Amino acid sequence: MTRLSSYLLPTEKEAPADAEALSHKLLVRAGLVRQMGAGLWTWLPAGWRVQRRIEAILREEMNRIGAHEMLMPLIQPAELWKRTGRYAIEELFKLQDRRGAELVLALTHEEAVTSHVAQVVRSYRDLPLILYHLQVKGRDEARPRAGVLRTREFVMKDSYSFDRDQDGLEASYARHIEAYDRIFDRTGLRWYRVAGDVGQMGGSGAHEYMAPCAAGENEVALASGYAANVEVASATAQPVELDERRDAPQEVATPNAKTVAEVAGLLGLPTGALLKAFPVLTEERGMILVLLRGDHRLNEIKLGAALGGAWRAASEAEIAEQIGPAGYIGPVGLDGRLPILLDDGAAPGAYVTGANRSDTHLRGVEPGRDFVFEQGDVRNVEVGDLVDGHPIEIEPAIEVGNIFQLGTRYSTVLGANYLDEQGKEQPIWMGSYGIGPARIAAAAVEQYADHAGISWPAAIAPFMVHLVVLGKPGSVERELADSLYETLIDGGIDVVYDDRDLGAGQKFADAELLGAPVRLTLGRRAAESGEVEVQLRRGSEARPSISLASTLADVEKLCSELA
RNA sequence: CGGGGCGUAGCGCAGUCUGGUAGCGCACUCGCUUUGGGAGCGAGAGGUCCCCGGUUCAAAUCCGGGCGCCCCGACCA
CATH class of the missing domain: 3.40.50.800 (Anticodon-binding domain)
Structure with missing residues (x-):
């Protein structure tokens, strides 16, 4: 019975003044959600119907790949999280009960499922297994934003796969790709499956499902047959006019010109004819000089992957001590003292670099001839770069789902092992897979709204x-x-x-x-x-x-x- | 966590600078009229002016402290 005369549908002519994102404005105006606090939202009856319809699709498609629904608690003992090392996460809500026992609000449920599986699964005969649930997550977000898109409490469909080995994990992963592709097709969203960052969780593979929309927090690089999160995207740089070649690097006075733009302007060259230098400090190899074409931007995630570990930018004092005055540093003359990592985007040729002396740069510097280097892909892709000959575009998008090969990270720590055919104990290989129904709803609003309001895809309309x-x-x-x-x-x-x-x-x-x-x-x-x-x-x-x-x-x- | 903005009726806002006991539009209630694209007239109801403290005869307004919310950035397992 849904007669509006006896239904709670508080529509508004005007959006709340603090709403910025289109989905935020329209979900409130249409009477689907109401805010209770920063990142805390109530789903009113009509809005909840949307979520329930999305959940129904999730259940059908998860069940179809042989996943089994269950329900795990939101509130969990802190002990579990201390064991996996995730208790230190700032986003984790921590609380105490009346006796002072430490508890947390789960941000996902790896600890919970894995500890159960560890108790219950004994043999290779018990595997593989896919378990999932739809449950509230708590996250103490540094900054909730965009209405319902980034909240401190939200329902998530999270599933977890348990396999005997990496091959098994890859098979479970593939089944999830199947299910997720079907799910997002069915929701009626425009979406892309993109290669994602494996992040600090470690692991061997990750994809994100992205729904392009203006309020999206991520950026997706797209070309014909290619889609990747810009965090990890890789493409061929557009060519740029370089410096004249000459027999050897030549000093040039560049008083007070420290930035790429200033030096390029002074010399009448495009910024791409410069190599800019980022000294970084790593634990294993000390200081490393990273070189990028002047018009390119460093990608911190890709740099982390290239360096194979944690790094931080060197301070001005550290730079001065080991290389030269900040603003005038370059690779020439550092051979043997510091490793040099040259980004792939810098094609062979002559560049302008710092001379490691105040107010001085070098012209005609050629990688290989004038300094030795290692190569790596550590830059952000730019609109117009090529992938297989196709230029890329960059679109904002919201992450509506992700799939992740965890490997044995959790199983090892939590003792989720099984006995193989030889009676030998082995760690279980795991994957984890999430989808946020609220984000699907918001993305649908963003993608299909017009001047008059929301226009739901039929599959998820209230x-x-x-x-x-x-x-x-x-x-x-x-x-x-x-x-x-x-x-x-x-x-x-x-x-x-x-x-x-x-x-x-x-x-x-x-x-x-x-x-x-x-x-x-x-x-x-x-x-x-x-x-x-x-x-x-x-x-x-x-x-x-x-x-x-x-x-x-x-x-x-x-x-x-x-x- | 850095920077900026805001907090007055359900929603959108004015009033704050220059202190005098709170107002506008929409929504809401009642009556009459109206009825195919956000109606008209009349009569109403609704407010700890975010909170605490201070100054003052008097504080929405000035001063101090706190809380909350939004945006940009950092962060985002």
Whole structure:
């Protein structure tokens, strides 16, 4: 029973003043969510219906690949998290019970599932296994933002795979790709599966599912046949005009010119003809000089991968001590003293570099001839760089799902082992896989909204049909609409009935805000002609009217066409 | 965690500089009219002006402290 006269759908003409993201504004205006605190949101009835529909798709597709649903607690003993080393995470909510026992609010459930599996799984015969649940996560975000997109508490579908070895893990991973591809297709979102950063969790493979939208926090590099998070994207740099070649590097006075732009301007060269130098400190190899083409930007994640460990930028004092004055440092003359890592984006040729002396640069410096170097891909890709000959574009996107090969990181620490055929104890190989239903809902709003409001993909709409009656209580129109509503409900149609005593304009405006794919209008015209008017939300497309005598069949047909 | 902004009715805001006991639009209630794209007239209800302290005859307004929320950045397992 969803009659708006007795439903909680607090629509607003104006968005809250502090809302910035489109999905934030519209979800609030359409009466789907309400804020309780920073990053804390209530899903009102219509909004919750959206989430439930998304969850239904998740359950169907997870079950299809043989995953089993369960439920694990949000509140967990801190001890477990201390064992895996994740207790130190700042985002982890920590609390105590009345006796002072330490507890946490789980940010994901690796510790929980793994500790159960460790107790229960003994033999290779018990594997493989995929377990999942839909549960609230707690995260003490440094900065919640964009309405429902980055919150401190949210429902997540997280699944975990348990296999005998890496091959098994890769198979489970592949099944998740299958399931996730189907899930995101079914939601009706525009999405990409992109290569992701394996991050500090370690592991061998990771993909992210990205839904492009303006409010997205990530950037995705896209080319024909290629999609990657810019954190890890890799492409061929666009060529740039370099310095003139000469027999040897030549000093040039560059007083007070410290930045790439200043030096390039002074010498009349494009910034790409310079090599900029980033001295970094690593634990294993000490200081390393990283060189990038002047117009390129360092990618810290890729640098971490290239260096194979933690690093930090060197301080000005450290630079002065080991190389020269900041702003004028370069690779020439450092041979043997410091390893030099040259980014792949710098093609062979002559460059301008610092001379390791104040107010002085060198022209005509050629990597290889004038200094020895190692090579690596440590820069951010730029719009127009090529992948297999295709130029890339960069789009903002929101991460709606991720899949991750964990390996044995958790199983080893938590003792999740099994006995193989030889009776030998082996660690279980794990994967973890997440999807955020709220982000799917928000991304759908972002991707399909128009000037009038939300336009839901049919698969996740709170209602398939929005029935608007125009006519006072007691009128013929009302009687017809009441009985049409009953007919549709009995026929299993997801319908919301606007039976409020409001003007036509207000009802239409609310219908457009809420965004059900189909609007049926029953007013005086219908009472006279015996036909209900049909309009699709997407594009405000008018469809032929439907006879009151055959509405159920025709609406069913329309719905299946849209699904 | 750094920088910026804001906190007055359900929502959007004015009033704060220059202290005098709170107002506008929308929404809400009642009556009449109206009724196919956010109606009209009339009458109403609704506020610890974020909190605590101080100054003052008097504080939404000035001073001190705190809390909350938003945006940019850092961060984001």
